[in-house]
Amino acid sequence: MRKGLLPNILGGLVALVWVFPVYWMVNSALLPADEVRGKNPTWLPFGGDFSSFGRVFNERFLNSMKLSLIVTLITVVVALLFAFLAAIAVSRFTWRGRKALVITVLIVQMIPAEGLFISQYKMLQGWGLLNTMIGLSILYIAAVLPFTVWMLRGFVEGIPVDLEHAAMIDGCSRTKAFFIVTFPLLAPGLVASGVYAFLQAWNEFTLATVIMSPSNRTVPLWLQGLTSASNAAIDWPGVMAGAIMVAIPVIVFFLFVQNKMTDGMVSGAVKG
Amino acid sequence: MSDVLARAPQSRRAAAAGRRPAPTASGARRATAIAPYLLVLPVIATMVIALGYPLVRQFVMSFQKYGLEQQFGKAPEWIGLDNYKAIFADPAVWAVITRSLLFCVAAAGLTMVVGMAVAVLMTKLVRWLRVVxxxxxxxxxxxxxxASMTIWQWLFDxxxxxxxWLLVKIGLDQFKGHSWLIEPVSFLTIAVIVVVWMSVPFVAFSLNAALTQVSGEQLEAAELDGANAWERFLHIKLPTIMPVVMVVSxxxxxxxxxxxxxIYYLQQAGGVASETNLLGTYIYNLGLGQGDFGKAAAVAIFMLALTLGLTFFYVRKLAKEV
Structure with missing residues (x-):
């Protein structure tokens, strides 16, 4: 294919527009506060340091971190286990209601949290679970389950059942055959689905806003709190340092699963 | 493939027979018949508890007078369609709906156009730049x-x-000390910019992946027949990737x-909520802010109906391959 000059210039421009905010985050995080409030912007963080990170890495951040880690961990473990069992049922058994379940999962996946949080709030209020880790975890598990089931189902179906049959002919029980043959091959799928659940729970903002009180914030709420209008003067280098601390683990994990997620979302179209 | 395994119990019993007393035929068959239901039980239970029950409850609540008094223990009163009548007679609700639809069209439309442009562009770049x-x-x-929101708020500070700073530098002095969040239109423009910036990568990658599937022979043949780049895109590439374009849009x-x-973030950062609400934040303010859960539930049901109506085609497409 011919490579013209114009497309490459435009390509460079695209890269610039998408990288600039990220670059600006890093740059501002390293600069001292008075430098950021100069008449002209400072383009490179010469003479900067990591003191902004120290300022925001305080007890409030650690409390949010703890809350987020626990809720995320509960969500990932429970959702992965439940979705794994359902994926086996859907792709390794024929049963009445199988197709109905898959279609339900697809529809539920599309339900916007924004269309349901009013009554989820009332429900948790009734159970005394407002502003608790358990309450938030329950909603998160339900929120990530549909896509996790859909994703894992794809992985299980990708492993030929003939392999299990071979093991069964050699004398394994059906369950044993599954765990000896298919389960190890499923590891990448489990990792990808787990990371997906992790990212969803870790980044979630809407339900956390609805369910949690200001004294009990997950990490995204903590970051948002740093910049809300009630702050007289926003410490921008501190906020950018906070944004980096929130974003780094997410970016690392995201790079792991990006391919699998795109496949899951448009698989219907690509395969057809 | 799965129906092959469904017929497997016979071979399993045969294999097991040598080692230990085989379970009675009917017992084994019953176990295999129940197994899938047991396996999906946790997922179904979770969805029923955390999604199904609230959905039903929300539906009921949308037909009830459920305000602050009910929050403090008064029994909710059944008022039929009054909540729906009230919200659809309220010009403020129509303003929110119109704003949401306009926002949606602007953001989704821009994302698709830019995403498509970037996807095509990526096929025409030299290797190192494509990687970049x-x-x-x-x-x-x-x-x-x-994190993105904090960055964009800082960029538009x-x-x-x-x-x-840049706008003043190129001679637009009116932007000195200009607040982007006070005016609803510029507030929503910023929201659109951020949403587009965040959404384009997914669209660009999906469409780019689809573009690499387009047959090179067809393109070559069209080129020999004298079709220019735009015609090749319109008549060969676009029809081939149309299914992906539809799902992604x-x-x-x-x-x-x-x-x-x-939206919530920008409102907290200094926007005027009453003039910038979209459906999500409107429901939030109506319910949790003003305590009018009945009306909030009605708006939420409307939003769900809208979304599920749109989803229908997507689900039907995916369901075909199940």
């Missing part, structure tokens, strides 16, 4: 919503934002209709 563009888009895609529409975090 892909890496940059991946990082932008991975950025957590709230009234006094020290680099965008105001639909997902964008659904996602941009439910946008909450970005």
């Amino acid at each position: 563009v892909q890496s940059v888009l991946l990082i932008a895609w991975a950025m957590p919503v709230i 009234t006094n020290y934002g680099v965008i105001n 639909l997902l964008q529409v659904i996602w941009d209709l439910r946008v909450f975090a970005q």
Whole structure:
């Protein structure tokens, strides 16, 4: 294919527009506060340091971190286990209601949290679970389950059942055959689905806003709190340092699963 | 393939027979018949408890007078369609609906146009630049919503934002100390910019992947027949990737209709909530802010109906391959 000059210039421009905010985050995080409030912007963080990170890495951040880690961990473990069992049922058994379940999962996946949080709030209020880790975890598990089931189902179906049959002919029980043959091959799928659940729970903002009180914030709420209008003067280098601390683990994990997620979302179209 | 295994119990029993007393035939068959139901039970139970029950409850609540008094223990009163009548007679609700639809069309439309342009562009880049563009888009895609929001708020900051500085530099003095969040239109413009910036990577990658599937022979043949680049795109590439374009646009529409975090964030950062609410934040303010759960539930049901109506085509498409 011919490579013209114009497309490459435009390509460079695209890269610039998408990288600039990220670059600006890093740059501002390293600069001292008075430098950021100069008449002209400072383009490179010469003479900067990591003191902004120290300022925001305080007890409030650690409390949010703890809350987020626990809720995320509960969500990932429970959702992965439940979705794994359902994926086996859907792709390794024929049963009445199988197709109905898959279609339900697809529809539920599309339900916007924004269309349901009013009554989820009332429900948790009734159970005394407002502003608790358990309450938030329950909603998160339900929120990530549909896509996790859909994703894992794809992985299980990708492993030929003939392999299990071979093991069964050699004398394994059906369950044993599954765990000896298919389960190890499923590891990448489990990792990808787990990371997906992790990212969803870790980044979630809407339900956390609805369910949690200001004294009990997950990490995204903590970051948002740093910049809300009630702050007289926003410490921008501190906020950018906070944004980096929130974003780094997410970016690392995201790079792991990006391919699998795109496949899951448009698989219907690509395969057809 | 799965029906092959469904017939497997016979061979399992045969294999097991040598080692230990085989379970009675009917017992084994019953176990295999029940197994899938037991396996899906946790998922179904979770969805029923955390999604199904609230959904039913919300539906009921939308037919009840459920305000502050009910919050403090008064029994909710059944009022039929009054909540729906009230919200659809309220010009403020129509303003929110119109704003949401306009926002959705603007954000999803721009995302698709820019995403398509970037996807095509990526096929025409020299190798190293393509890797650079892909890496940059991946990082932008991975950025957590709230982290991106803080960055964009900082870029558009009234006094020290680099965008105001740049606009003043190129001679637009009116942007000195300009606040982007006070005016509803510029508030929503910023929200659209952020949403597009965050959504383009997914669209660009999906469409680019589809574009690489387009047959090179067809393109060559068309070129020999004298078709120029635009004609080749319109008559060969676009029809081939149309299924992916449809699904991706639909997902964008659904996602941009439910946008909450970005709007809520900008409102907290200094926007005027009453003039910038979209459906999500409106439901939030009506229910949790003003305590009118009945009306909030009615608006939420309307939003769900809208989304599920749009989803129908997507689900039907995916369900075909189940």
